Ligand code: B12
Ligand code: SF4
């Protein structure tokens with residue numbers, strides 16, 4: 459096999475199938491990452507969504523015996539929506555982060571990686587390949603950084619000079635000894651905008667995230683949202699883009715290469731009130747194809763309730779009252795109670811007091827009490 463020539467052929471093929479950037483890395487153990495992951499775990503900074511076996515995460519040979527190289531791919535995604543619907547007083551809207559616009563990116567990257575795999579196998583049927591995106595063991599960012607796709611920004615993202623940080627990443631481990639590309643130079647310099655702009659100070663320092671404080675993480679949890687983050691989450695239903703939108707490297711970066719990534723504005727920025735009464739089936743039909751639905755309906759509904767509280771949306775009070783009294787899920791009942799208090803219509807004090815007499819779940823009772831306190835406080839105004 460002439461590996462140098464084959465690498466060129468593969469790069470050309472990747473362009474044909476609309477992969478926006480490709481890079482090659484060695485399959486050596488990720489030593490710096492290993493220590494970083496150990497530190498993050500000890501500090502309690504991990505999200506729990508990552509693979510827990512640090513050895514597997516950092517040793518490609520454990521995943522594919524005789525691994526010699528890793529091919530990293532990046533697909534650029536849009537940062538601007540065409541004709542976004544306006545959030546008005548009568549029709550308040552929430553927002554899904556950009557990584558959840560259009561068709562679930564896991565499927566798009568998987569399609570591209572399958573094509574690459576077939577291309578390689580066609581030439582070298584004996585080749586061994588293992589591909590992954592997001593849910594695999596490897597750190598997609600560490601691979602991309604090593605393969606020269608982009609540098610690791612202070613906002614933690616891989617930033618490409620061409621497309622900014624709005625790129626999805628995936629990789630294929632192979633037993634082919636492709637010549638590695640060189641990592642690119644770090645480009646943040648003295649800038650610190652993302653760290654300063656993070657609403658919850660989750661970026662404890664450039665390049666280090668405390669996931670437990672990160673809104674992107676918090677929007678995906680299933681329990682009650684801790685009080686101190688309820689205001690900060692605003693109208694975000696899934697994910698958070700702040701540390702990317704403030705980044706000067708993303709200025710003017712908005713790519714529409716892949717038609718599947720085009721958001722349906724009504725889905726990416728949905729009306730909040732209809733979300734609260736949506737059946738499972740309706741949710742699946744409307745949101746099932748976007749990556750932001752992977753945790754199911756409950757976290758999105760909880761966030762929608764918080765967003766309505768944020769907007770002090772009085773028209774949502776009857777729906778919230780119904781949720782408080784009838785919803786079988788404690789998180790939804792409790793968050794609704796708190797939101798009723800936050801919206802601040804004193805007439806609803808009786809609703810909360812009545813519910814407190816019937817409610818048996820302690821956490822929900824706590825939320826009702828918070829709601830009552832909020833309403834009593836505005837009673838005196
Ligand atoms: C768990 C996870 C999360 C967690 C934790 C994120 C985090 N920063 O660790 C949560 C839920 C918070 C999250 C949020 C988001 N995520 Co996420 N997430 C992942 C996942 C599954 C694992 C990440 C991980 O292991 N983190 C642990 C840290 C320690 O390692 P790492 O970031 O992977 O690797 C870097 C660091 O270790 C650093 N490093 C190593 N040693 C040292 C030492 C020092 C001193 C320093 C400074 C740094 C450093 O270098 C590595 C390379 O950059 C990956 C997919 C995957 N399998 O890799 C996607 C992934 C990272 N997420 C992605 C995206 C898009 C997001 C969001 C932008 C989504 C959104 N809009 O809400 C946010 C961004 C939040 C942020 N600022 O990071 C993309 C990133 C694409 C890109 N261009 O970088 C990925 C790669 C998914 C994909 N395949 O495209 N995510
Ligand atoms: S995603 Fe949001 S909360 Fe998380 S680090 Fe970035 S700005 Fe902070």
Ligand code: SF4
Pocket residue numbers: 611612613614645646647649650651652653701704705706707
């Ligand atoms: S905002 Fe500045 S510091 Fe943060 S990632 Fe972008 S360039 Fe780097």
